[in-house]
Amino acid sequence: MAAAVALGRDAQGTSAPNPNVGCIVVDADGTIVGRGATAPGGRPHAEALALAEAGTRARGGTLFTTLEPCNHRSPRGPACSALIVEAGLARVVVGIVDPDPRTAGAGLKRLEDAGIAVTTDVCADEARDSMAGWLTRQRLGRPRITLKLALSIDGKIALPSGESKWITGEDARAHVHFERAHHDMILVGRGTLQADTPRLDVRLPGLEERSPRRALLSRGEAVTGWEMLRSPQDVFRLHDVNDLLVEGGSATATAFLAADLVDRILLYRAPIIIGEGRQSVGYIGLDAIGDAHGRWEARDGRSLGIDRLEVYERVRSNQAEG
Known part of the structure; x- marks a missing residue:
């Protein structure tokens, strides 16, 4: 299951x-004969790819999957639970149950009805963490939102002039590009666009093709090549985005924090002191420590x-799926 989680990540x-x-x-x-991860765009599913690789060697074997196999047929492909039954597997091991009401236990029931032994909740925390973006969209109706901040020791993001290249070093910047490669969309505000003309692509060898879609938070005119969000609440219409990365600047960070829409913070702290400079975040509605x-x-x-690097996650009362 740990290997399946790694493939999913x-x-x-x-x-x-x-x-x-x-x-x-x-x-x-006990020999691994098939591996799969959800293909770009969502199809084929991981189980379909792993079973295709395994072929007839899957019969009598065990399938490990981080999410309950789907139970609904789609115009884009068959239900994975049906494929598993057809493959003649003896056992299926599942990380977490699918919260999608089209499956939600029905996939497991189909397997059990076919005489397949089913084990659930194996490496459940790891599986849940690996799919946190999609699970957030299922639970809250919006993507999982990560806010990236690059700060000095004293919490500044730029000099008074606005100069901010480069606060952090090469290793931290490489990690940001790795994070970009694992997000569907990346967002900045118009001030950052005008000041820095950011490319917001992925510039790590071998991952260049995984540059995310670019979005701009602005009530102004649309910009060619950028998707427009007029307010942070527009994230609720991003039905094809699981993971959204917010990179800048201060006004944008403040807007998302004030709306309580940030689920995760990546804080890259450089060993420098700027003194007078631009704050990372403004007033977010808190009046008492x-x-x-x-x-x-x-x-x-x-x-x-x-x-x-410091990573923080928002503590919410509705962390459980469903």
């Missing part, structure tokens, strides 16, 4: 509107060359 940012599922097929002797506590949980922290 690699498909993050390419599978929308479908979940980024990973799948492994093991034959009756007590109101700020308990909202964010530290999930990761590591060195990236000379810089430090």
Whole structure:
């Protein structure tokens, strides 16, 4: 299952509107004979690809999948639960149950009715984390939103003049490009567009083709090559985006935080002090320090060359799927 989770993670940012599922097929002797991850655009599904690779060697074997196999036929392909029954597998191991009402346990029932042994909730936390974007869209009706901030030690994002290239070093910037490759869309405000003319592409060798769609938060005129969001609330109409990366600048970060739409923060902190300069975030509606506590949980922290990455996730009362 850990290998299936890794396959699914690699498909993050390419599978929308479908979940980024990973799948492994093991034959009756315990040898891996099929691997699959949801294809770009959502089809074929991970199970279909893994079964196609395994062929007849899947009969009597075990299939590991991070998400319950779908139970609904689509114009784009058959139900994965039906493919599994046809393949003659003896056992299916599932990370988490599908919250999509078209499946939601029905896929597992079809397998069990066919005499296939089913085990669920294996590496469930890891599977859930790997598909956090899609699960957020299922639960909240919008993408999972990650806010990226590059700061000095004293919390500034730029000099008073607006100069900000480069606050962080090469390793931190490479990590940002890796994150971009695993998001469906990347968003900035018009101020950042005018000041920096950002490309917002992925410039890591081998991942250049995974540059996300570009979006602009602005009430002004549309810009060729950019999708327009007139307000942060427009994220609720992004039905084909699982993971949205918000990169800048201060006004945009403030708008999303004030609307309580940020689920994850990537904070890249450089070992420099700027002093007087531009703040990363403005007023977000908090009037008491007590109101700020308990909202964010530290999930990761590591060195990236000379810089430090801190990852925080929003603590919400409705974390469970469904």
